[in-house]
Amino acid sequence: MDVPERGDVDHLIDPQPLPAFARVRYEPPTETVSDPAAAARAELDALSFDGVPDGGTVAVAVGSRGIHAIGDIAASVVAELAERGFDPVLVPAMGSHGGATPDGQQEVLASLDITEERTGAPIDARMDAEELATVTVGETEMPVYFSTAALSADAVVVVNRVKAHTNFSGPIESGLTKMAVVGLGKQRGAKAFHSTAIAEGYVETLRTALPVVESETPLLGGVALVENFSEEIATVEGVPTGSFLDREPELLAQANEEMPTLPVDDVDLLVVDELGKEISGAGMDTNVIGRYRVLNADDPETPAIKLIYARGLTEATKGNGNGIGLADITRRAALDQLDFQKTYANALTSGSLAKAKLPIVAPDDEFALRTAFAALGGYDSDTVRVLWIRNTEDLSEMWVSEAVRSDLPDAATVLEQGSLTFDDGTARFTGSSAPER
Template structure:
C-alpha cells in the first residue's frame, strides 16, 4: 500500500494547524550503576559463596540473553561470561527470547548481534536454536518446555531485566520467571504460557517457572533493574529457591523506578520512534497508555497517538503499531510480517499488529490525530512529543502547557525554551528528537 501525497487525504488535512511546541525536562531519581562499575558489581554479587559454589570447574554453563532493550546488556552479559571462566567453567550464551527474531535461530542470533552480543565480543559460543525439551506440567496443567541447549547444560544462569509488564499485572511480570518460561521456552513454551489468554498469564508464569526451577539445572538468576533514564540502577543475584519470593519484591521496587509523563494527560501523543528495543509492543504502555489488553492500565491519558519511525534494531518487527491512531508510510514500508506475526500467533494478542491509518509523512500523521480528536480545545490542543518510551527525560510539549509549566504547577518539570513551530522538511518530516 502506498499513500498518494497531495490527494484527498492531504487536502482534508491541509488546514489543520499544528501547535507551537517547547522543549521541557522531566527530572526523576537518577540512582545508577555507571557502565564502568557494572563488571565489579556483577563480580561482587556472584562472588558470594552461595553463588560461586554452584559453578563447578569444567562444567558447561548456559547464560541467557533475550530480545528486550536492556541498558548495558552487552556489559552485563560479558561480565557473567568472564566470571564463569574465572570459576574454570565453560560459558555459552543461549538466545532466550520466545518467538522473537521471527522465531528462527538465525533471527534470534541477529537480534543478539544488534545488541553487541556476538561470539567475538563475548568470547564464547552462542547457541541459538528453537529446539526444546518437555519437562513436565504446571499445577495448572500447562505443559512446560525449555531450550534444549540450556536444559542439557550443567547449569543455567538467568540474566534479564526485571520490570513491569506491558499487558498484564501479577506477582511477577517481566523478569526471571518470565525468562524461564517464555524466553527459554522458545516459541513453543511462549505459546503455552499465553495459550489461555492474557487474563491467566499472571498465574501461568509463576506456576510454570516452578516446574523449571524444580526440573532444570538453574543455578541462579541475576536480573537488573533500570531507573527512569534507561540506566542500570540495581543488579542482584538470586538463588533459585528464593526466586518466587524475591522477584515480587523487586518488581515493586522496579515500579518505583519507572518514569512517567508528568503532565498526566494530553490530546495527542507523538512518538518519534518505536521498536522491540524499547518494549515488547514497540513502546511501553506503562508510559504511553497504549495497552494491548484490558489486564493492565496506567501511563498517560491520551486520545490519539501517532508513531513516526521504526528502529533498525527491530528488524522489521513493528509490533505495537496497532495501538497507534496513525503511523507514517515510512513505518509501513519497514514492516516485515514474518518478523512481526510470530509474536501475535504466540501471544494470541492480535491488536498490536493491526494496521492503523497510514499517512504520507510526519506532518500528516500528526494532523490526522489532531483533526480526529473530539471534545478538545482546538485553538490550544495539548500535544506531547517523546523520542521513544525509554528516554523521556527530554520531551516536547505544546504551548497550551507552557504557562502552567513556567508557574511550577508540575513538580520536576521545567521548560527549556519558548514555544516555536515544529520544523518540517520539504518531504513533510521532522528531525528525530535528540536523546
C-alpha cells in the first residue's frame, strides 16, 4: 500500500517544541493468587463429573487472550483431568480469531504457551460447528452453533477470564458465558451472535443463547479467572453449568474494581506502543481508552482522550490489527505489520467494522507526533497532556508529559525526568534520575 514518504509531507506541518516528560510507576494496591495453576486444579472440584465415564473425553476450551499464567493453568487443568481418569483434549474457543482457520487458531494458542507439548493434550482446532437450535432475541431469529470438536466430547469445561467487554457493558460481559456461546460457536456462531447482538443487545443475546448451550451440550461448567491491576490472577473459581449468570456479575464487579486504568482521565494525546488480540479483543482495551466505536453503543464516559497514536502490533497478534481503527494516527511500521486477511476475518465476523479502519498513516514517530500536536489546536508544550504507554494491559509504567504530573494519584511514583528525541524519525526517551514523588 502506497502511503506518503517523509519528504512528501514534511513541509505540510512545521515542527513544534516537545514537552518535558517523566517516567512514572503506577502501582495501586492489589491481591494475587500465589499459585493460580494449583488453584485451578482445586477448583475443578466445584464441577460434577459424575456423568462422565472413565476414560471419557473432556474438552477443555481455551481462548485467544493473553491471560496471566494461562499456559500453566491450561496445563494444570489437563493434568488434573488426566489424573482423574479422563482423556482431555484442548479446543480453541475463540470464534473467528486466527484468521478463522485451524492452523491460525493453533498459532494463536502457541503464542500463549498452549501447545500439545506444553500441556500434554492434543488440540482439536477444527472450525466445524453444528447448529443446536434457533432462538428468538427481541425481533431477531438467531441460530446457536457449537464446536463439533467440543460437542463430540463426553464433557466440556471452559477456562476464561471474567472482565469488562470491549463493546458493551452489563451484568455479564467477557467470561464463561461468552466463551460458551460465542467462542465455542466458532466463526459461524460468532458471526450469528454479533449480528444479533448489535441489533438486540449483547447481554440479552447471551442470556437467550446460554440455556440452549447448557441443555444441548455436555457443558459441565468453567474455571473463571479474575485479574488485578497488575494483570496477575486475583481470583480462581470453579463455576458449574447453570450458575454462570448468577456468579459472573459478582466476579465482573470485582474485575471492574481491579482492572487496569490510566492514572488520569483528561488526556490530549495517548501514545500506545503496541496493540494485539492477546491484549484485548479490540486490540486496545476500550475501557482503558474510552472508545467502543460500536453501533448502538455509547462510549464510556471516562477517560476523555482527544487523540490516540498507535505505533504498532504485538508479535503474538500475528498481523491481526483489529483495533487499529480505534486510533487516530498510526505509522508506516504498523501498516507493514498488518495481515489484512486476519484483520478482516475478525472485523467481518464481529460486525465491528470501525475497529479495522485505517487511521492517518504517518511515515514515522516524529511526523506522527507533529501531526497530533497540530491537530489538537492551540498546542502548548507546557500544557499539553500526553501519556505514553506500552499497551493497554501493561499500565504499571509509562511516560507522562510535565502537565500531567501534578494530577497523578498517590499510587503513582515519578522515577525520573526525561526528554523525547528522535533517531531517524523513531522516538527515543532519555532520562535523568528524579526524586520519587
